[in-house]
Amino acid sequence: MEDRSIQVNLCTSRKEKPKSDELQFGRTFTDHMFVMDYSEPAGWHDPRIVPYQKLEIDPSAMVFHYGQSVFEGLKAYKTSAGEPQLFRPEKNLKRINHSNDRLCIPQIEEEFALRAIQQLVELEKDWIPEAKGTSLYIRPFVISTEPYIGVAPSRHYKFMIILSPVGQYYKEGINPVKIAVENQYVRTVRGGTGEAKTGGNYAASLKAQELVSDSGFAQVLWLDGVEKKYIEEVGSMNVFFKIDGEIVTPALNGSILEGVTRNSVIALLNHWNIPVNERRISMEELRQAHKDGLLEEAFGSGTAAVISPIGQLTWEGEDMQVNNFTTGPVAKKLYDTLTGIQYGRVEDPFNWIVPVGSQVYSKAQ
Structure with missing residues (x-):
């Protein structure tokens, strides 16, 4: 031009x-x-x-x-x-x-x-x-x-x-929300448009959200579109779990959007020397971690909400409460730091x- x-x-x-x-x-x-x-x-x-x-x-x-x-x-x-x-x-x-x-x-x-x-x-x-x-x-x-x-x-x-x-995007603010794990519908599949930010991805997500909203769920947790067992995103956000001291988030696989907030969260966790692992994680693994008392925190990340703590995951009729339905220390620290940088209240070590x-x-x- x-x-x-x-x-x-x-x-x-x-x-x-x-x-x-x-x-x-x-x-x-x-x-x-x-x-x-x-x-x-x-x-x-x-x-x-x-x-x-x-x-x-x-x-x-x-x-x-x-x-x-x-x-x-x-x-x-x-x-x-x-x-x-x-x-x-x-x-x-x-x-x-x-x-x-x-x-x-x-x-x-x-x-x-x-x-x-x-x-x-x-x-x-x-x-x-x-x-x-x-x-x-x-x-x-x-x-x-x-x-x-x-x-x-x-x-x-x-x-x-x-x-x-x-x-604030959610009226709950930084308070935890209830999430339903979606088994019937899928957001997208590898090779589709999941890693692009296009309107069709969001139109495809509306039906599942509509079905669970009347039951008090803020969003749905999306599973992969092939096996329907591996975690991908939560609502329109990337998702993180703290399992036995380590932060785990689904690895980018061609169907997951590469969030700017996701990237910032990972950078901050590395900066703080908090273990973070990008990998595949199944709902069965998450359920076992909850059963063993090792699921310590869960939260979504995105531009609109910044950090959205998850207080409960419901899958196949089972309610899995996370951290006694309270905001965990890692989620709180991430929220305070990210918003602090955004509003100029805290130091920006990354020149963001x-x-x-x-x-x-x-x-x-």
Whole structure:
């Protein structure tokens, strides 16, 4: 893309911002959004920030019929000094290109995309809530827009970024939740799209979640799609277990999404010299560990919730309570450290934080 400048068209009237204690995840959106188009042979072009608005799109746009779409999720946080900052955005942009490759979508220049995020967040920084546990959710996504009903990669796309002020993803916060182990449905299989962040994976997960939600379960624990015995993810998060002093998490196998928070958790555990092992783990092994009193903690990790402790796993009619349904010390330390780094309250030994401010904004022009 030759023209790296981003045109800015400011809105003429501003929305009323919600109160911090009234925030619902993903329900409110800021005044502006970023848009960039792709067409052959021009490539990615016309990057712009415009007022948040509805899209005009042809009913035959390929995204509606063949599902060529990918997305990411990251957050902007406000420090005690009022400065906005991002947490490891380069990992999200690298992953969106990994997803693009799997869905036959053209690659996006990651450095430029980061500048677009920084410029948009700087423009909308007054939307970043300051109450505890709140942040500005950032949703970059790509959709195929060519008006054509034919099974082939699209020749036209939109790359967009929208922003949403959010509170805690789970009303339970850092408190443990109940999880049902899913035996009937599967999220994805190796060779499918499980390691890509695409909408179809999440649509496929809705049925199982719907069936267990009335019984008080927050999420389902997904098993592998072939043997239905090995643990993969929990809801839309990666999952960790502390078994006899060692942290175990399912190894990336082609059907598990490589989470940015997952990567950060593993880095912190190694930094603290806490044993961590990425490997296959079966539900039968987990049940035996619980029976032997060796299952000490369980928790999910993801951008939205950061760390979500698991207080109970229910599998084949058996309820396995974890740590007396209380948050374990490792999960608590991970949550406090990750959120501390994100909000600038504790030291960042990994240089994970990327600033957003007037200096960065002027460079992005």
